Amino acid sequence: MRKVIAAFNTTIDGNCDHTAGIADEELHQHYTSLMNNGGVILYGRTTYQLMEYWRTFLEKPSEEKPMNDFAMAIDKIPKIVFSHTLKHVDWKSAKLASRNLEEDVRELKQQSGKDIFVGSRSLIIQLMNLNLIDELQLCIQPVIAGKGLSLFEDINDRTMFKLKKTKKFTNGAIILYYEPAK
Template sequence: MRKVIAAINMTLDGYCDHTEGIADDEIHQHYTELLRHSGAVLYGRITYQLMESYWPNVVKNPTGNKTMDEFAVAMENIPKVAFSHTLKNVEWANATLAKRSIEEEVAVLKQQPGKDILVGSRSLIITLMNSNLVDEFQLCVHPIIAGKGLPLFANINDRIMLRLIKTKTFSAGVVAFYYELHR
């Protein structure tokens, strides 16, 4: 059975905001490898549209920054599933619009053969946590205190116990924490 991995960047004070993090070569390389070793990535509408508005353009017009350009290609190649009540279709290569509820779609995806499934949207992570469908967390914590924003762990219904399986420290002070759910 495929695992569902919640993989996201966050500030030290627990907020998810793509404008607050450190987007250096090491972080891009880290996420490129994660994408290459995964079978699909799930996004909510807001994150999907944010990613779709930028990364396909980098594939068409590379920046010259090797790690950013490689990340863009990895994003282009991985199957993407967007969850939305308002989108009618998606245009990005290898993207599909979910036709079932988040819980139903993830349950079906977990049963299919293949590599693990990434979840890269805060709202989906919260929904899947509350449905007991997240198997692992890969949290890249940036050494930044934002003071405001969208907290990753808002609206969690029950206490969730985690077991640290490893860490990875980047030269800019970002630390990736890898946790399994302790069930």
């Protein structure tokens, strides 16, 4: 059975805006490895469209190898996009979801293969409310943003988690690996 893993960046004060964190070489390497070891990543429309930015590095590589490596990894991993407004996606490794989030995720979990990553705030919230998240990988950035989107708005029920491990980065970021407490 595959695990559903919510891997997300947030600031100390819980802001999950992609511009609030510190994207350095070490973090790009971490997320490149994560993508290279995943089976599929789930996106909502907004995050999918933000991630399309990385396609530019395939056409015109950066002088920074970790950014190019991440662009290749994010290009390779299959993507399922949940959207009520998009009619098509043109990224070769992406497809629009054909069913609702709960049905697709329950089916994906039953399949053999590598883990399922969730890369959109809205999907994380929905899957938390459906009790379908098997692991949280929260990368806490050493920044207080002061404003912005909170990662865990609109969660229906209190959920307890157990810390499995941590990973520290030289820039002060830390990843907390949690699983729901049984």
